[in-house]
Amino acid sequence: MTHNTPLSPRPLHDLTGGGRPRVTTTARLRSHGVSTAETNEQCRAGGPWQQLLPGVVLLHPGPPTSEERLHAVLMYAARERGTGVPAQPGGSRPHAPAYPEAMITGLAALTLHGFSSTPPLPSLDTIDVLVPRPRRLRSTGCARIVRTPVMPDPEHDTGVPVAPVARALADAVAELADAGTVRLLLTEAVRGGHCDPAAVVRELNQARLLSRPHVVDAVDSLLTEGRARAEDRLYRMVREYGLPDPVWNVDLRLPGGPYLGGLDAYWPDQAVAVELDTRAPRQDDDALWSEYARKREHLERLGITVVYITPRKLRDCPEQQATVLRTALMASADREPAAYVGVLPR
Incomplete structure (x- = not known):
């Protein structure tokens, strides 16, 4: 030769x-x-x-093939x-190909995560790929470049690096103008157990998408559904771990005095309250947290113990949360009696 x-x-x-x-x-x-x-x-x-x-x-x-397009974009x-x-060695296929500073995001990533409401990979004309902001790349052919100041940790379950669901969802929503499609994606993310509403809203907020009316409407529906699911988990936790029955969804008020706030569960005899912390990380989060803190301080000055529980903790560690509540209920015997408050249904 x-x-x-x-x-x-x-x-x-x-x-x-x-x-x-x-x-x-x-x-x-x-x-x-x-x-x-x-x-x-x-x-x-x-x-x-x-x-x-x-x-x-x-x-x-x-x-x-779809797989070849994914690897080509990466x-x-x-x-x-x-x-x-x-x-x-031996010609076996690697579990996590090395693609420095690049990962699939957007609709293609959601499809790889198992979403049923996203298009199949062959029908996508372009595949979104996430890269650091300073990279000098342009979108071309089937590759659409999405830039970010901070790269998330990729997931490799599908054989290619894929952005986490919440980040992929934000990148997909950024390109969508149809309110129904946005709502469908956000709902599947939560109902399918892919991520919590708070994680979704955090990414949408960081992507500056919460100024778009159709996105805000979808987020409001998402948070309403997320709260309903958290309430169901709270009911189930009280029942399954043998806690005494509280009064559910009540407002507290001082007799002849001011309104003290609403609670998801309250044990009047022990003066123990539960409030689900379903705050979403939006621009006014600091103000909302200050309101939570003022309410808690006011109730605790009256001798009422307030336990805040997040939807994620209810989902991931209900037994631990039940133990926290049981401890608060048992400790009530050692505290000074709480002030008398009116308990009204919400």
Whole structure:
């Protein structure tokens, strides 16, 4: 073989064997001895290869699979343009391909997370890929660049790095103008157990999407549903862990005096109250927390113990929350009697 003998794709079996996606970068091809001229020749019209994105080559003539498109977008956006799906001993496929500073986000990520309300991958014209803000990249072909000042930790359950649900949801919503679609996505995120309402609202707020009326409407519906689910979990926790029955959803008022506030559960004999902390992290969060704190301080000055419980704690560790409540109820015997307050249904 002379130096003028053209290279063939055959030496590249380690890039395409073992069931790996048949897509790679021009830098990786060069590392296997394939010159830029040879790559261009192979990618000519009617040739055996195709250039999917700048610096990214599909090593077969037919249309790319969804998996190949995902890897192509990641290869295009990755910090190291030579990065591809690394070979493993024995030709096995890696669990977490290395794509520095790049991960799938938006609708494609939600589909990979198992959402049923998002389009299937083959029907998406573009795939969103999240990169750090300083990166000098442009959207092109099937790759849409989404920038962020702080990269979240990716999840690799699907075999490619994917943004967490709340972040992927915010990136998807940023491109959607239909109120029904936004509401559907937000609802599935919570009902499907993918993430808490607070996490969703936090990401939407950081993305400055809460100024859009159709997003605000969807968030209000989401928070209402999230509170209803948290109330159901609170009822179930009291029942399943044998706590005494409280009075539910009441307002407290001093006799002939001011309104003290509403509570989700109250044990009058022990002067112990529960309030679900379903605050969403919006722009006025500090003011809302100050209101919570003032209410708690006022009630505790009257001898009433207030226990705040978040929906996440009710979901993830109900036994621990039941123990906290039981301890507060038992400790009431050692406290000074609370002031008399009126208890009214809400």
